[in-house]
Amino acid sequence: MSLQDTMNALGKSARAAAHTLSLAPAQQKNQALTAAAAAISRRVADIVAANEIDMQAGAEKGLSKAMLDRLLLTPDRIEAMAAGVASVAELDDPVGKELETTERPNGLRIRRVAVPLGVIGIIYESRPNVTADAAALCLKAGNAAILRGGSDSFHSSGVILECMQEGLRGADLPAQAVQRVPTVDREAVGMLLKMSEYVDVIVPRGGKGLIERVQTEARVPVFSHLDGINHTYVDAQADLGMAEQIVVNAKMRRTGICGAMETMLVHQDVAQQFLPRAVLALKSAGCEDIRGDEATRALVNDVSAATAKDWDTEYLDSVLSVRIVRDLDQAINHVNTHGSHHTEAIITNDTSAATRFQREVDAAIVMHNASTQFADGGEFGMGAEIGIATGRMHARGPVGAAQLTSYKYVVEGTGQVRP
Amino acid sequence: MSLQDTMNALGKSARAAAHTLSLAPAQQKNQALTAAAAAISRRVADIVAANEIDMQAGAEKGLSKAMLDRLLLTPDRIEAMAAGVASVAELDDPVGKELETTERPNGLRIRRVAVPLGVIGIIYESRPNVTADAAALCLKAGNAAILRGGSDSFHSSGVILECMQEGLRGADLPAQAVQRVPTVDREAVGMLLKMSEYVDVIVPRGGKGLIERVQTEARVPVFSHLDGINHTYVDAQADLGMAEQIVVNAKMRRTGICGAMETMLVHQDVAQQFLPRAVLALKSAGCEDIRGDEATRALVNDVSAATAKDWDTEYLDSVLSVRIVRDLDQAINHVNTHGSHHTEAIITNDTSAATRFQREVDAAIVMHNASTQFADGGEFGMGAEIGIATGRMHARGPVGAAQLTSYKYVVEGTGQVRP
Numbered sequence A, B: 001m002s003l004q005d006t007m008n009a010l011g012k013s014a015r016a017a018a019h020t021l022s023l024a025p026a027q028q029k030n031q032a033l034t035a036a037a038a039a040i041s042r043r044v045a046d047i048v049a050a051n052e053i054d055m056q057a058g059a060e061k062g063l064s065k066a067m068l069d070r071l072l073l074t075p076d077r078i079e080a081m082a083a084g085v086a087s088v089a090e091l092d093d094p095v096g097k098e099l100e101t102t103e104r105p106n107g108l109r110i111r112r113v114a115v116p117l118g119v120i121g122i123i124y125e126s127r128p129n130v131t132a133d134a135a136a137l138c139l140k141a142g143n144a145a146i147l148r149g150g151s152d153s154f155h156s157s158g159v160i161l162e163c164m165q166e167g168l169r170g171a172d173l174p175a176q177a178v179q180r181v182p183t184v185d186r187e188a189v190g191m192l193l194k195m196s197e198y199v200d201v202i203v204p205r206g207g208k209g210l211i212e213r214v215q216t217e218a219r220v221p222v223f224s225h226l227d228g229i230n231h232t233y234v235d236a237q238a239d240l241g242m243a244e245q246i247v248v249n250a251k252m253r254r255t256g257i258c259g260a261m262e263t264m265l266v267h268q269d270v271a272q273q274f275l276p277r278a279v280l281a282l283k284s285a286g287c288e289d290i291r292g293d294e295a296t297r298a299l300v301n302d303v304s305a306a307t308a309k310d311w312d313t314e315y316l317d318s319v320l321s322v323r324i325v326r327d328l329d330q331a332i333n334h335v336n337t338h339g340s341h342h343t344e345a346i347i348t349n350d351t352s353a354a355t356r357f358q359r360e361v362d363a364a365i366v367m368h369n370a371s372t373q374f375a376d377g378g379e380f381g382m383g384a385e386i387g388i389a390t391g392r393m394h395a396r397g398p399v400g401a402a403q404l405t406s407y408k409y410v411v412e413g414t415g416q417v418r419p
Helices: A004-025 A024-040 A044-061 A065-071 A073-091 A128-138 A150-171 A185-190 A207-219 A238-253 A269-285 A294-299 A308-312 A328-338 A351-360 B005-023 B027-040 B042-060 B065-071 B075-090 B128-140 B152-169 B189-194 B208-217 B238-251 B268-284 B294-299 B308-312 B326-336 B352-358
Strands: A098-105 A110-118 A119-124 A144-146 A178-180 A202-204 A230-236 A261-267 A289-292 A319-325 A345-347 A365-370 A387-389 A398-399 A404-415 B098-103 B109-116 B119-124 B144-148 B179-180 B203-204 B232-236 B261-267 B288-290 B319-325 B344-349 B365-369 B387-389 B397-399 B406-416
Touching: A004 A110, A004 A144, A004 A178, A004 A185, A024 A044, A024 A128, A024 A150, A024 A289, A044 A065, A044 A073, A044 A150, A044 B042, A044 B098, A073 A110, A073 A128, A110 B152, A119 A128, A119 A185, A119 A207, A128 A150, A128 A178, A128 A202, A144 A185, A144 A308, A150 A178, A178 B189, A202 A207, A230 A238, A230 A269, A230 A328, A230 B387, A238 A269, A238 A345, A238 A365, A238 B406, A261 A269, A261 A328, A269 A289, A269 A294, A269 A319, A289 A294, A289 A365, A294 A319, A294 A345, A308 A319, A308 A328, A319 B128, A328 A351, A345 A351, A351 A365, A365 B397, A404 B238, A404 B397, B005 B109, B005 B119, B005 B144, B005 B179, B005 B189, B027 B042, B027 B075, B027 B128, B027 B152, B042 B075, B042 B152, B065 B152, B075 B128, B075 B152, B075 B288, B109 B261, B119 B128, B119 B189, B128 B144, B128 B152, B128 B179, B128 B203, B144 B189, B152 B179, B152 B387, B203 B208, B203 B387, B232 B238, B232 B268, B232 B326, B238 B261, B238 B268, B238 B344, B261 B268, B261 B326, B268 B294, B268 B319, B288 B294, B308 B319, B319 B326, B344 B352
Parallel strands: A119 A144, A119 A202, A144 A178, A230 A261, A230 A345, A261 A319, A289 A319, A345 A365, A365 B406, A404 B365, B119 B144, B119 B203, B144 B179, B232 B261, B232 B344, B261 B319, B288 B319, B344 B365
Antiparallel strands: A098 A110, A110 A404, A387 A398, B098 B109, B109 B406, B387 B397
8 A cells, every 4th residue: 555545545635534524522522531541651662661662772872852842751750641631531521612792683594603623733743642632632522633753752643642542432422523634744644734635624733843844835724823922012101010020920931932031122211210220120030131122231231132033033032022112103113023823912001002003913822911821722711722833724823622623603593495 | 025925915904804893793894785785776787887898808808708707797696696795783692602511510601703814815716706706705704804706807806895885984894804815816816825923714716727726725624526426316105296396396496506416316116107207207307318327218218328437516507417226225335435425315204214314424515405506594494595515524514604704602700710
């Protein structure tokens, strides 16, 4: 069987499983999730053993320390993964939810009702836990998942997949609802990206190289974000104490996540008062490199020179660029020019400035007086997320179970014919 | 300037206009629509004169009578077009609508707010009125439109476009918010379909050839339906009088629209009682060719033989295929195998059968005791539609102004940082 035939067979069986899953009641899906979580807990030793094979191969291959850490599964991490799957069972079922109801003058009652999207392809790199997290969320929303993890985690992911399938079987649902591409052949990824007959949407999870490849090659819709070049704008009317706490959190809580602030914009009227204390607080919190424009450097020592490139860079590190802006207009303009439509924030007590910023900034999430690090499905009350999307089609912002659904119109009549 | 440069310049100016339009208040957009409608009414003579040029060229080119009729603009039709544009001004503004509000335990208030999609490409064939209808709906939802009409209607569409742009200018909005591809070169269509930097979604309006080309070549999302192979299933528990009225309407009210019924399925228990009267009623209403399976032909004279191909054919004509089914399962299975995910109907007084049909049939619209001809944005209360989509991404079913929006999350804090 050629690789293309293998992939088509995979897609076909996923499509069939998706149909069964789309009709499964909430209780049955939750039973599968609970059973999968139990299987993961029961098989900690197997997962650790498989992970050791992956870790050894990774070490021999010369993977970086950071990559090996992402690959590593300890018993604690495995239990956390099981708990994550179990917690998805607790979420509201998005399928069948009435999104809108209209009663027409002719008596037709039109309901817009959520239905599953279908088959979701998830392409990820070294983190083997995505196997459980992403599959659980797809299953919750009644979708089938086709997983394609990195070759580095092939053995670890394999055992986790077995646990997910055990859960499905235990609830009398088709194991084909969660499958993986059975080869580490990179060509299979290209095929998955073009299988529009069998795959409804692709969610890539990983580094910029992966996302770029997926965005370029995919012939099916993609939920993704390439960058998180997020700004915090400290307005003339900001509470500077609040602003200091927020920018330290937005930059330093975790520097490697997509919701981290990468550029701070400061209104010129408060720059002299705010910047010295903000820089001190950021440095104290461990921010190693602060890169400012000329005006910033004229006000604060210990700030290196930002170049044009800095405004377009996602550091994902203890690095921050700083620019002093003339006014709100320049701040909005900077954000819309250099931002990546992910998460932007304004700190101000001026309601009209906040409203303008939130209206005019083109981003999935626009915060007022809060840290950009809140850009997360869990923090938004979605319970879990499969990723964050910056596109405008279908899902924007955190992608939770509800965003993994489509809808249909269910119309009740009493014999109406159209005049 | 190369054609590609021309198209890029067009896309760039549309993107800039879309930004302006996205921030325009409802009143200003409505003012533009009202002024555009007035301009169309005022320039009836100009539009008729331009249309005469197109009609003469079309006649010389040998266009069919049906195509010439689609191309023709009479003063009455032009006034109806103006009224259509004016009526879009009366609709609710979808932009800025709060779709969902969440208050988090930490006090963050998260609102999901509708925003425009951006730039919408509309590719259509001979009907020049699409120039006004589609542009009006895009404008209402704060989007810029790039129009690409058929070459046959180039002169007629040109004057209508001038009216739309006059309306925009009259409301102090950029005329670039509604533009058209300035050439009839077919290559330009291919470029438009791939301009993902400047075009957010494509809406094709026209025959199957056009839709197929767009679906195959597009590298940007498409809202469309290829077929409307719609079924009406007359269940064992149907009110046969109601069923007769509904199937006659679903087939014969207008045979050429995408919501017309193409196949009738009848439960075996009522076939003997229902089919003779239904066939008689359909024939009396002008249905010229009824093609039945063997069981149907055994019950009714005057029915020709359906072949396998009939179940997959959208006639768009006074032709109907008829099949007798064993039970609800077979009906659902037939619909999911041969349907085009557009509009399906069940006629029954058995609520549980209706619920099962509506849940298990995979279609944008699933009707109970009503005619499939209600598949229309106007009938759904949307006021106007730009088309009907059968995909699962973003918009499904009638695409009105609300479906031409995306959303952003607007988050209000009081200084929250993430623990």
